[in-house]
Amino acid sequence: MSQTMKYCPxxxxxxxxxxxxxxxxxxxxxxxxxxxxxxxxxxxVGTVTEQDGRILMCKRAIEPRKHxxxxxxxxxxxxxxxxxxxxxxxxxxACAAVEIDGLFSFVxxxxxxxxxxxxRAHMTEPGxxxxxxxxxxxxxxxxxxxxSQLAFPTVFLTLSRYFEDRRNGQFQVHDVGLExxxxxxxxxxxxxxxxxx
Ligand SMILES: [Zn+2]
Numbered sequence: 001m002s003q004t005m006k007y008c009p010x011x012x013x014x015x016x017x018x019x020x021x022x023x024x025x026x027x028x029x030x031x032x033x034x035x036x037x038x039x040x041x042x043x044x045v046g047t048v049t050e051q052d053g054r055i056l057m058c059k060r061a062i063e064p065r066k067h068x069x070x071x072x073x074x075x076x077x078x079x080x081x082x083x084x085x086x087x088x089x090x091x092x093x094a095c096a097a098v099e100i101d102g103l104f105s106f107v108x109x110x111x112x113x114x115x116x117x118x119x120r121a122h123m124t125e126p127g128x129x130x131x132x133x134x135x136x137x138x139x140x141x142x143x144x145x146x147x148s149q150l151a152f153p154t155v156f157l158t159l160s161r162y163f164e165d166r167r168n169g170q171f172q173v174h175d176v177g178l179e180x181x182x183x184x185x186x187x188x189x190x191x192x193x194x195x196x197x
Contacts, residue, residue, distance in 0.1 A: 004025035008030035008032065008033070011032055012088075013032035013033070014032075015029065015037070016028075016031045021105055027039075042076075043076040043085075043116075044074065044075055044116045045085035045086045046070075046155075047086045047090045047119050048071060048104055048119070049094075049096060050121075052083075056072065056094055056128065056138075056139055057071065057138055057140050058094055058130070058136070059135040059137070059138075060151055061132070061135045065152065066192070068149055069146055070090075072094050072096075073089055075094070075150050080149075082117055084114050086122070090120070093130075093134050094130070094131060094137045098123055098124060098135075099124050100121050103117065103118075103119055103156065104119060104120045104162065107176055109153075109154065110177065118156075127141065147186075147187070148190060156188065157186075167171045
C-alpha cells in the first residue's frame with residue numbers, strides 16, 4: 001500500500017514514505033519530527049440472520065454498490081466488540097434486533113487491506129424495515145437471493161458457504177482468503193438490475 005497521508009496530523013509538515021529505524025517496511029513518517037503513522041487493515045462486521053429458513057438481506061442505498069443486495073454489515077468502531085458491531089449494523093441497516101449465534105466467516109481481503117467477519121444470528125423480536133443506508137430489506141430463501149446482484153464478493157462467499165453448511169447439517173467457521181478478481185469468477189454484475197444501459 002502506498003502513502004496514505006500527505007501532511008502530518010500532529011504538526012502539519014509534509015509526510016514521507018520510508019522505513020523507520022528498527023522497522024522492516026515502509027511507513028508514513030513526518031518529515032519534520034519523524035513521527036510514524038501506521039496503516040493497518042480495517043475490519044468489516046456483519047450478520048447472516050436467519051428466520052424460517054430465510055436470510056435477512058438489504059439493498060444498499062449508498063455507494064459503493066448502491067442498488068446491490070448485501071448482508072447487513074459495516075466497519076467495526078473503536079471500543080466495540082466484533083459481535084456488538086454485527087448487532088449494531090443489523091439494527092442500523094435493517095432495523096432488526098438480533099442475537100449472535102456464533103462466528104461464521106472470517107474473510108481476509110488482503111489486496112484491499114480489509115477483514116470481513118460475519119456472524120450467524122437470529123431475531124429477538126419481530127419487525128424489520130429499511131434503515132437510512134438501505135432502500136429495501138427482505139428475508140430471502142436461497143433461491144430468491146439475486147446472486148449476480150450481490151454487492152461484494154465477501155457476501156457471495158459467506159452466503160454460499162452458509163447454505164452449503166446448512167445442507168450438510170453443521171455450521172463451520174470459515175477462515176478464508178479472497179483473491180483479487182473474485183468478482184469475475186463469482187459472476188457479480190457491474191451494473192445494478194434495471195439500470196439504464
Ligand atoms: Zn509531524
